[in-house]
Amino acid sequence: MKKILLLAFQIGSFALFAQQNTIRCYTKEVMNEYEKQHPGYNDRVNHLFDEAKRQTKISNSSRSMADTVYKIRVVFHVVYTTAAENIPDSFIYSQIEILNEDYRRKNADTSLTRTEFLPVAADAGIEFELASQDPNGNFTTGITRTLGSPTGPLGFTPFADEVKSAAKGGKDPWPTDQYLNIWVCNILNGFGVLGYAFPPNNAPNWTAADTTDAAHQGVVLHYPVVGRNNTSPLDPTVAQGRSAVHEIGHYLGLRHIWGDGDCTVDDGLDDTPTAAAANQQTCNYTTNSCTDTPVDHPDMLENYMDYSDDRCLNMFTKEQVGVMRWILQTSRAGIVSGVDITYPAAINNIEQKLFARIYPNPTQGKINISHDASNASCEVFDIYGKEVKSELIRSEAIIDISNLADGIYTLKLKADQAERTKKIYLVK
Ligand SMILES: [Ca+2]
Ligand SMILES: [Ca+2]
Ligand SMILES: [Zn+2]
Known part of the structure; x- marks a missing residue:
């Protein structure tokens, strides 16, 4: 009750002094x-x-x-x-x-x-x-x-x-x-x-x-x-x-x-x-x-x-x-549902049907992945398109790319006919 009275007082003050x-x-x-x-x-x-x-x-x-x-x-x-x-x-x-x-x-x-x-x-x-x-x-x-x-x-x-x-x-x-x-x-x-x-x-x-x-x-x-x-x-x-x-x-x-x-x-x-x-x-x-x-x-x-x-x-x-x-890449990375990548251009054409959360991004190495299939293949490519990691993962998984050099990678999840790709920033 005290709090409500205090608030009412504050609002009252604002109403007195504010023009609008x-x-x-x-x-x-x-x-x-x-x-x-x-x-x-x-x-x-x-x-x-x-x-x-x-x-x-x-x-x-x-x-x-x-x-x-x-x-x-x-x-x-x-x-x-x-x-x-x-x-x-x-x-x-x-x-x-x-x-x-x-x-x-x-x-x-x-x-x-x-x-x-x-x-x-x-x-x-x-x-x-x-x-x-x-x-x-x-x-x-x-x-x-x-x-x-x-x-x-x-x-x-x-x-x-x-x-x-x-x-x-x-x-x-x-x-x-x-x-x-x-x-x-x-x-x-x-x-x-x-x-x-x-x-x-x-x-x-x-x-x-x-x-x-x-x-x-x-x-x-x-x-x-x-x-x-x-x-x-x-x-x-x-x-x-x-x-x-x-x-x-x-x-x-x-x-x-x-x-x-x-x-x-x-x-x-x-x-x-x-x-x-x-x-x-x-x-x-x-x-x-x-x-x-x-x-x-x-x-x-x-x-x-x-x-x-x-x-x-x-x-x-x-x-x-x-x-x-920066806040979206770190503190609030989980609310990002997806990214449209304009560079490199080739990634744009890939179908993105699989519902997945991939975070944090940027990452220091460990990446949390959750998706809505029971199993998915997870592949990581470097900027030249070379595969640098490949794993079969369940619907919740953590993959570790801390052994790779800092840079930009593409993570691809594949399950049945569905795919999801995301550009990952590795900064150690
Ligand atoms: Ca001024
Ligand atoms: Ca200023
Ligand atoms: Zn404000």
């Missing part, structure tokens, strides 16, 4: 609350971010460039208490389309990115698809629906995170190390919070069982901000589905572009100008809140990690992309 009645994102507040319950959480988040940034700078040739397109396996959990909150599939399909535009820089409004930011604007090389298999291996639409029963007067609250727990009137996640779980609900009975996420904080190659916060991993969205075709939009500034783009940015390790502080703090990245505060649902292109050296740019209010009007959010930067891709 909308609180675009509650990620930072949720993180700070989680830190109180689990001291050390923010340190782990920061440590992982620093490592992602360091790795991105070391090897931006093969890892930051979108030569490999990562596909993320997504499940939407719609947890509703009214018919309006039980949003139709079509809103979710629209949201997936928006994500696939924005994370590939295929959005129509890239034309609004100002010229001075074009050199750092980047295609993240990340795509999203609704899961086709549930955790038991059965066919799924990638959308679950639950009649929720929040207990408190504010409904689903970010700090208690009830929407992620069946025992608390919500819906349990699917394994958070295999799926990007996105819950859609009425957050705080419409007090104005549009979404929040838990950034990764775990050592690379985590499994759900290894983390204290496995049950919280994922993104929560307020139901009116899902999709461009939502029939109960809050207002035009948040009606283009960019709340999900922003929250998934946090989920993949990104911070707010202004660093949640004044001009003396930033988001840890060099290609985003400093900013004194969030641009609250505005598109004021004259805003230049901090002086940067050697070049003083205006605030990058086009950046998805700002709070600008949805209609002027249109870019990620190269360093943001580097961080997200």
